[in-house]
Amino acid sequence: MNIVVASAVPLLGLITEPVSVAHYLVVGAILFVSGVVCMAMKRNALGVLMGIELVLNGANVNFVAFASPYLQGEGSRSLGLDGQVIALFVILLAAAEAAVALAITLNFYNNHATVDVDRADDLKG
C-alpha cells in the first residue's frame, strides 16, 4: 500500500517514510548555503553576522544528524555523544563570536556612524 502511494507520487514518500541522515544533511546544506550567500551579499555588518549564524547552524544540523540514534541503520556507526558535544561547543562559540562581532560592529558604528561593511576601508592605502 505504502509503496503504491509512494511510487505514484514520489514526494509523498517524504511523509510516509522515516527520515534519515540524508534528510538532515539536505537541511544543513540549505542553511549553510543560505548563510554563505547571506555573508557574501549583505552589506550590513549585522546581516553578515546573521549569515555566519546560519552557516554555523547548518554545520550543527549535520553534527546532530550524524549523532542521532534515530537516523542510523542497524549496525551503522554514529558519532554518538561526540556529535552532540561538538554541536554544543559550536553553539557556545557562536554565542561568543556573536558578542565580539556585535561589539566590533557597534564600535565601527560609533566611529563611522554606519554599519555598511563596504565603508570599512580605513586600511586601504
Place this chain on the structure above:
Amino acid sequence: MSALPMIAGALIAAPLPVAAINWHSLFFLLFASVSCGFAVAVVAADNVVRMAFYLVLSLGATAGLFFLAGAEFLGAMQLMIYVGGTLVLLVFGVMLTAQAPLVAIKGSGRDRVLAGIVGVALLALLLQAAFSVKPWRAPAAGVVAEPAATPIGMSLVGVRVDEPAVGAPAANKRPGYMLPFEIVSIHLLVVLVGAAYLARAKRRKVPRAIEVAASVEPPASVAEHASIGRERHRSGSVLAGGRP
C-alpha cells in the same frame, strides 16, 4: 512545479491513508521547511530587522529538528543560548543601529547575481554529498534515544558514561571533554570582557542634577533662612518703614 498537481491528483484519486503517515517525518518536514524557508528569507530580505526575525524563526525550527533527532538537551540549549541569548543580542544591535538609512542597505545587483551563482553551485555540491551518504532510506526502527543531558554533563567533566559506538574503545577509555570545556569557559570569559571593552565609546557626560547639587557650595542662605526664628512675622512693603 509539476509536483503540486501531481500530489493533488494523487490525493483525489487515491486518498492518502492517514495511517500511512509517518508522523516523525511529517514533523521533520514541517520544521525543515520552516527552517530552510526562513533561512532563504533571511537572504532575500532587505530590512535588517525582518532579517533578524526570520533568523529567529529559522533557528527556532532548527531547535525543533534537534528535538526530533533525539538531542533534547541540545535543542533546549539552542533555544536558550541561540534564540534566547545570541539573537536578543543581535536584535539589540540591530535596533541600536537601526536608523532609517541603515535599516535597508541594498547590495548591488552584480553582487546578488554573483552570490546566487556561487550559492547554487555550492548547494549542488553539498546536495550531491548529502545524497551520497550511505543509508539513504534505511533508518533504524524502534530505537529509543537515551537521555543525553547527564552523559553530556559527565563527558564535559571528563567521564564518559554513554554507550560506546560499534568498534569504539570501552567506555572509560574514551576521551572526555574536560580540556575543551575549560578552554571554552576561559574563551567565553575573555570574549565577555573583550566585547564589553570594544563596545564602549567615549562620550560627553551630562552632569546629573544631583551631582550639580552636590558639587555646589553649601548654600549660605540656608543658614540665613534657618536663623530666622519661628516667631510670627508681619511683613509688608520694604517702603512701609520699619517692622511694627
Place this chain on the structure above:
Amino acid sequence: MTMRGPGFLDQLDAAVPGAVVGRNLEAIDPWIDVAPERIADVCAWLAKSSPVRFDSLQCITAIDWFEIDPKKAAKVAWQPHTEMVYHLWSTAARVSLVLKTKLPRWKSDVPGELPEIPSVCGVWRGANWHEREVYDLSGIWFTGHPDLRRILCPEDWEGYPLRKDYEMPLDYHGIRGR
C-alpha cells in the same frame, strides 16, 4: 532693620542714580517708579547688593492704560500708556517691594512695534517664564531675554489678548473665534 522706609530709597538712589523717577509711599502697596531702561540695573542692585536682598521675583504685570471708548477716553486723567509692575519679595527679610515703570503702548507710537524694556532674566532665572507670559499676552518686548516666544497662546497666535484694544480673531485654523 534700619534699612527700611524712605531710608532704603535713598540707598537705592545712591546705588543706581537717576533710576527712581517717582514714588508713592502712601498707597496700599507702596511703590516706586523706575525709569524703564534702568529696570534691570535696579533689579540687579535689589537682588544682589541691597541691604535687603530681594531674592525672588513674584510677578510681572503689564497694565494697558488705554480706553477704547472715545467718550470715556476724553474724561480719563491719564495718557494711554503701558504700565509694568514688578512684585519683588525678600525671602530672608520677608518684605515685599513694588516697582512700576511706564512704557509707551507702542514703540515710538508706531502701532505694531512692541515697546521694549530690558529683561530681568539675568537677575532672577525665574523671570524667564513671567516675561514670556507678559510678552505673549500684553505684547512687551524684553530685550536680552534668552528665549522670548509665546508661552500660553499658540506660536502662531496673532495679537496680544490683554491689550484693551485686542479683538478676538474671527477664525483660527478653521475654529470659529467669536
Place this chain on the structure above:
Amino acid sequence: MAEFLINTVRLPAWLAWSVTAGVAAALILNVIAGGALVFIWAERKIAGRIQDRLGPTRTGGKFGWLQSLADGLKLLAKEDLMPDGADGMLFRLAPYVSFCASFCAFIALPFAFDFIGQRMNVGVFFVIAVLGIEVFGVILAGYASASKWSLFGAMREAAQVVSYEVPLGMCVVVPVMLAGSMDLVTIAEKQAGWLTNWYLFHDPFTFVIFWVYVTCAVASVNRAPFDLAEAESELVAGFHTEYSGLRWSYFFMAEYGSMFLVSALAALLFLGGWNGPVPVASLLGLSEGTGDTASYFVRLLGMANLLGKASLGVLIMMWIRWTLPRLRIDQVMMTCLKYCTPLAAAMFLGAMLWQIALPGGLVPGLRRPAGEIREGWLPGPGGAFKVRSADVGKVVQVSP
C-alpha cells in the same frame, strides 16, 4: 488513555494517538486560556478589594464572574488600529510570537504525575528557554509600532529579561542539582512525602534561593514592581502602547500565561510540585503510578494541589502589584546584577556544600533515607557506572 482507546474502543492506533494528543492539547490550551480569564477576573477583584472597592459585581450575576468574557467581547469589537509608520508584518506577528512562546512552555509542564504534554528529559531547561523567547514578541512589538514609547519599552524589556535569565537559571539549577535530574516530573517526585521533603525546606540555602527565584520570576514576567516595559506612568503603555483590541489581548494572555508558568515552576521546583504538605494518598495506601482508577484519583488530587500552589503564586504577584511602587530601570538592573546574581551564586555553592556535608539533612528522620539509591550514575572504580533500574530505591548503608 491511548491504550484504553486502542484496547477497549478498538480505534486504530493512529486515530487513538491523535485523539489523545488532541485532548491533551485542548486541555492545556483551555486550562491556560480559561485560567487567564479567571486570573484577569481575579486580578480585578483582588485589586478592587485591596483598594477598598468591590471590583466587578454585575456582569454574569454574582461577583461579576463573567467580566473577563465581557472584556474579551469588547476587545473583539474594538477597531483594529495600526500606526501609520508601523512595520505591518512584524506589528501583526508580534503578539502571536509572545503568546506562542508563553504557551509552548506548557508542553513540558507536568500538572501531576503523568499529566504532562510531553515529558522531557530536560524539562526545566526547556521551560526556561521557551519562556525567554517571549521577549522577542515584545521587542518586535516595540520596534514595529513606530512609536518612541514602544521602543523604550522594548529596550527595557530586552535588557531586563535577558539579565534576569542569569539569576533565574542559577536558582533553577539548585533543585536540579538536588534531584539529580532536569526532568520536572522527577524533581517533583523527589519531593514526595511530608512538607519537610520540599526543597524549600531542604536546607537554609534553598530557602533563601526560593525568594531569589520569586524576585527573578516576577522580574522575568514583567510584573510590578518590575513592570518597566509597560510602565504606564512613564512610557504610556510601553511596548503595547499602539496595540488595541484582540492583538493587545494576546499580550495580556501571554503575560498571564507566563505568570502562571513561573508560579507552577516555583511549585514544582521548591514547593513539592503536586505533593501536598501532607501525603494523604500514601497515608491511605494509594499510589499514583499504578494506573488503576485510584491512581487517577490521586493524580487529580495532585493536579489540584499544583494548580492551587501555582494560583497562590499568581495571587501573590497580584498582591505585590497593587501594593508596591515601580522601580526605576537602573534599580531593576542593579537588583539583578548586584543582589540576585551573587546571592544566587552563593546559595548555589552553599546548597552544594550542604549536600556534601549533610546528605541526610539536619534531622535525618524527616527526610527520605540518605542512602537511597537514585537513578543515574555513581562514581566507581575506573569511572562512573550506571545504576541498574532494579537497584533504584534501595537503601544502603553510607559510610560517612
Place this chain on the structure above:
Amino acid sequence: MAQMLDDDPRIIEFDVRTDEMLVNMGPQHPSTHGVLRLVLRTDGEVVSEVEPHIGYLHRCAEKIGENLTHRQWIPYTDRMDYLAAMNMNLGWALAVEKLMKYQVSEKARHLRVLIVELNRIASHLVGMGAYGLDLGTFSPFLYAFREREKILDLFEEACGARLTYSYITVGGLTADLPSGWLVKCEAFLEQFEPIIQEYHALLTTNAIFVKRTANIGVMSPELAIEYGCSGPVLRGSGVDQDMRRDGEAIYTAMYDSYAFEVAVMKDGHYPRDHVYPAVPADAVLGDCWHRFFVRMLEVVQSMDLVRQAIDRYSACKGPLGEPLKLTEKMPAGDAYLETECPKGQMGFYLVSDGSAIPWRVRARSSSFSNLAVAHELCRGCLIADVPAIVGSLDIVMGEIDR
C-alpha cells in the same frame, strides 16, 4: 581631537553610543497631571533636557476678569486650582478686601480658616495619591480619594458644590454652615487621623518609594527662591517660609491666635509636634521625598488648624455677615496679595479705576513658577525620574494656564 577628549574631565567612558531622541511626553500622557506637554531630549534612558510646553488649558481668565465685577470673577478663580478652589476663592476675596480695606466678621474669619484648611487636606490628598500613581502604585491613589470624597461631601453640604465651590466670596462667605456640619467634620477628622499612618506605610517609608524619590530632583534653596517657587516645593528645600505666618497683615490676621508650626526642616529635623516617620538616610534636603513629606506634614498641620477653627468658630456668637454686593464699587488704586495655597503662594493683583469692574486682574500662579524650575531639576535624570520630579512639584494645569 582625541587628545582633547581624553583630557576633559567631564567626559567619561560610557557604553555604546546612542543617539539623541526627542520624545513628547504629553499632552496626553498618564502622568503629566492634565494637559502638560514635556518635550524630552533623551539619550537612551537619560534625559538631557526637558522643555515644558504649557497653554493647552489657557482661557485668559485675566481678560475675563476685566469684564466682570469683583464678585462675579470668583467662579473663575475656582477653575484655576480646581483641587483647592476654596483657597483660590479666599485669595481673590482677600485681595479685593485689601483694596477696599474691608474686614470680615470674626465668625466669617474662623469659618474661612476652617474651610480652606479642609480644602488643603483634600488638595494634598490628591497630590499624594497622584504622586503614588506617578511612581507606579495605584492603591494609595484610591485610598486618598476615598478620604477626599468625605471632605467633598462636607463641602457639598456646606455650599452645594463638590469641586468649584465659590463659597468664600468678597466680604465673607455665601452661606453659613448647616446645622450638624461641625459634628460630621469632627467625626471625619477623628476617623481620618489614624489613616495617615497607612499612607506613611504605603508611601513615605516604603523602601521602593524612598529609592525612587530620595536624592532625585534635588533643588537647592537658592534655585527655589530664584525661580519664585513657593509652598511645599519651597519648604521642601528647607526654606522656612509660609505666607500664613509671614504674609501680609490682612492674611496673617486670619490666623491670629492659631497655633501651628511651619512644616519645614530646620536644624536637621521637622517640627516635633506630632509623631512622624524618620527621614530616610538617602534623602537630601530639597529632593522629591522632602517635597512629598512636607505635604504629608501639612495634612496633619491642617487637621490641627481645622480643629482649632472648629473651636473658635463655635465660640463666635455673632452673625456671619453678608458678603458685599455684586456691584459694590472699589476705590481706585491697586493691591497685590499672596496667600498660602496648597500648591504654593497664589498671588492676585487687582487694579481698579474706581468702578466695580477691575481695570486689570492678574493671577500669579504658584504652579507656574514651580513648573518653570522643572527643566533645571530634570537635567540629566532618567526618564522614570521625570514623572517623579514633575509629580513632586504637584502642579495643576488649570492654575498654570489660567
